[in-house]
Amino acid sequence: MILTINCGSSSLKYQLYTSDLSGVVGKGIVSRIGEACPYIEHRAGGRKIRQDVEAADHRMALRVAMESLLHPEWGAIKDVSAIEAVGHRAVHGGDIFVESVLVTDDVIRQLEQCTPLAPLHNPLNLHGIHEARRLLPGIPQVVVFDTSFHQGMPAQAYVYALPYRYYAEHKIRRYGFHGTSCRFVSGRAAEVLERPLQELRMVICHLGNGVTIDAVAGGRSVDTSMGFGTFSGTMMGTRSGDFDPGLIFYLNRTLNMSLGDIEATCYKESGLLGVSGVSNDMREVVEHAIAGNHRCSLAIDMFVYMIKKYIGGYAAAMGGLDALVFTAGIGENSPYIRARICGGLGFLGIEVDDLANDAVDGACAIISPRTASAATMVVPTDEEKMIALDTVHLTAGCGDHSRRSAQRVEAAAG
Structure with a gap:
């Protein structure tokens, strides 16, 4: 075995x-x-x-x-x-x-x-x-x-706009994560759609305590939201996601925070937990938001907004979108968050059938109407x-x- x-x-x-x-x-x-x-x-x-x-x-x-x-x-x-x-x-x-x-x-x-x-x-x-x-x-x-699936990204996607010697001599670059999940999910999505993987342009939304948004074209990762470390991209359970790196210098010089303190803040005290002040668990944040907690509502708004920006950017980078795929804990289990993310993305061909979205039961499911030009899906990761x-x-x-x-x-x- x-x-x-x-x-x-x-x-x-x-x-x-x-x-x-x-x-x-x-x-x-x-x-x-x-x-x-x-x-x-x-x-x-x-x-x-x-x-x-x-x-x-x-x-x-x-x-x-x-x-x-x-x-x-x-x-x-x-x-x-x-x-x-x-x-x-x-x-x-x-x-x-x-x-x-x-x-x-x-x-x-x-x-x-x-x-x-x-x-x-x-x-x-x-x-x-x-x-x-x-x-x-x-x-x-x-x-x-987790990084191996992203090793085929083009240089324009993984090289940072720092002095090139940092990449050439120290291999400082975008690596990306959750590649094992994205590799599995993209293949399963193609099977469900009954289309060759090589023909599809997909955005994979791996939404859990950690979050990766991945652009997959022709079965290969061509861009991904996480970078050199595991707190960049969109906000996560306890991780910050993207912010102006100038803040690191400000926190160090003005608030006298050590680099270790700043690192701990970015990895362990930020994201849903840091903004909501309640929890890193999206279920609890949604529950408190519905009950009227303003900071929890803000945390959800930020989470949804950041993911929308990545979806739109990756669709532009690939020249279109054939499928939007949700996976991992939040992506598979929260109809509310899926609907919030998809709202307003009709210009990309993304639509959600509310009944289909609410009926997802742990199996692969297409939650868009047949008339939608892009398929919106839930694919459990494995x-x-x-x-x-x-x-x-x-x-x-x-x-x-x-x-x-x-x-x-x-x-x-x-």
Whole structure:
């Protein structure tokens, strides 16, 4: 079987796939890692359990996940020998990693070099890799990078208007993130539309606690909202999104904030949380806005406005738009936010059927009327499936079990 591990900022998702990736025999999420009252939600064998756990860090969270997969009552496997390979998500591969790779000691050292590029996420991804190697010694492991899907962007999209030597000598450039999600979603959208991916111009709105707006033309990322780090682009749960970099100098000189304080503010205290003063969870912000909280209403207005600007800009950059696709936690589950974003974009061919929008139930759905010139869609993301696919293909030569897995996946794919 193939195990995927996805370490987020305060969560750890895991899924255990059958060897041909046709089914999931066990999955779950450990939430609120390092916070008060961490808990696990686990599913296997038709059972679902939720219980409080000890998870001060992601290493502990992975041990909790493995204990659940091996549990005599609600587990999915009897022994770790059933696991043939492990796939990990890593947020930032810098300019070193342009595609998924097998984990080696050298790869880990290179991944550690990328840590300053994604200080919120890369250390946590490394914790997951280290603990998985300790718990599952000798089992081949793969790391899949969020940045890799964006490596084909044209230079005009990824080079910053700084002295060119910073790019040439230090590889300071736009990298982009959530590429694993955008790669999966763009392919699924083409399948649902029954059109070749190579013909489509899409804007993918990955809206969760982290947000990426991605322009995908012909199946390739051609521009993306996040840049060198993971707080640029649109505002997010706790991250600021774009602002005038002159503010950094102002905060440092006038308010005597250290660079560390400014970084913490941009990553952890801004976005929906910073503006609303209530929460980084869009559900709570919407609830308070409806109840009359002005700052929550402002936070929603800003969130919607920033995303609209990216959609319009990317449609212009691609010379038109064939599909607007919503995905991830907010994108998949908030009809209200989807409708707000689409409002006023009729000039791009974007329309929303209110009944279809409200009826989305967790599956792929087209929420635009048939008369619309551009399709508006909801496509649930599945980063874990992409990680599993890359893991099977990269471990095909690592042993008899993995080779047979690769053959079964090829057979299942027809």
